[in-house]
Amino acid sequence: MKILWVFAHPERRSLGGSLLAEGLRTLESLGHEHRTSDLYGMGWKAVVDADDFGGASRERLFVGAEQERAYTERTLSEDIVREQEKIAWADTLVFQFPLWWFGPPAILKGWFDRVLVQGFGFGIKGPDGRTLRYGDGGLAGKRALVVTSVGARDSGFGPRGIHGQLEQVLFPLLHGTFWYTGMAALPPFVVYGADRLTAAGYAHGAAELRERLRTLHTTAPLPYRPEAGGAYDEDLVLRPEFAPGTSGVGVHR
Incomplete structure (x- = not known):
């Protein structure tokens, strides 16, 4: 398999950084190819602006239209193009981040905003003129996995937990981003209680991550x-x- 691992955490010496290293070692041991986008390490620009679209009109910026124009005319900024090339190469995308305010850090949201442009990730028409989305789209045929860590215990994210069930908390990402662009969303991998994790707890989480990666190609996606x-x-x-x-x-x- 060809796997793009997008990592969004400001500290490589964190739990997240340790899980990243564990994950990449596991992929290598399984014979998979992988590429990595360490967003903080890359100094990724998280905001969309006219500089993304070389030649964009300064009179008024219509983001969707400028995205599609720049994608078609190949005038998107180089950092965006590099990420799109990685996506095109990969058959599976892994997105790793700590859960902050019930979603990914702003830098990862900015990666989605800037990279999955109209004409590439969405806004694509089928032969019948129908817009391709929710199971179709520019990224159809790829699979996507969330790897995340949360400070709360797993009970708080249970069926009656105060935080809500995690799959529903992540619905905007799993359904509204992955599935909308055509990617099959896999069940998220979660390490709970990250703020109080012991050495034994880490060993357990690392073993579970290795198993999830071992079965990455056979895991059934969420049946949206x-x-x-x-x-x-x-x-x-x-x-x-x-x-x-x-x-x-x-x-x-």
Whole structure:
């Protein structure tokens, strides 16, 4: 397999940095190729602006249109192009980050904003003129895995936990970014209680990560409904015969 590992943590000597090293060693031992984007180490620019789109009009910036124009005309900034080349090379993407305020750090959100541009990650039309998304799109055929750590105990993210179930907390990323662009979202890998992890706890988490990576190619993705599968009406609302009487993000599985 060809794996791109996107790492978003400011400290390589952290738990996250240790898990990154463990993960890359495991991929190598399994014979997989890998490339890494260490966003803090790269000094990644996290904000979209006109400088991303060489030749963008300064009168008024329409981000989506300028993204697509620059992608088509090959005038995107070099840092964006390098990341897109890594994505095109990979068949699986791993996104590792600490869970901050129930989401990834701003630097990773900025990577999504700047790299998955219109015309590359989304906004692509099929032969029938239909916009390809939610199971289709520019990244269809790839798989995506979240590797994250949280300070809270796992019970707080359980079915009745105060924080909410983690898969639903991460719904904007798993469904709204991965699945929207066509990537199959794998069940997230999580290390809980990161702030109080003992040596034994780390050894357990590292072993679980090695196992997840060993089965990376066979793990079943989250069974999200494709937009083009007939479950949604013309207004993109789930038809009443699917998950009848229920609502919320869970109905999209």
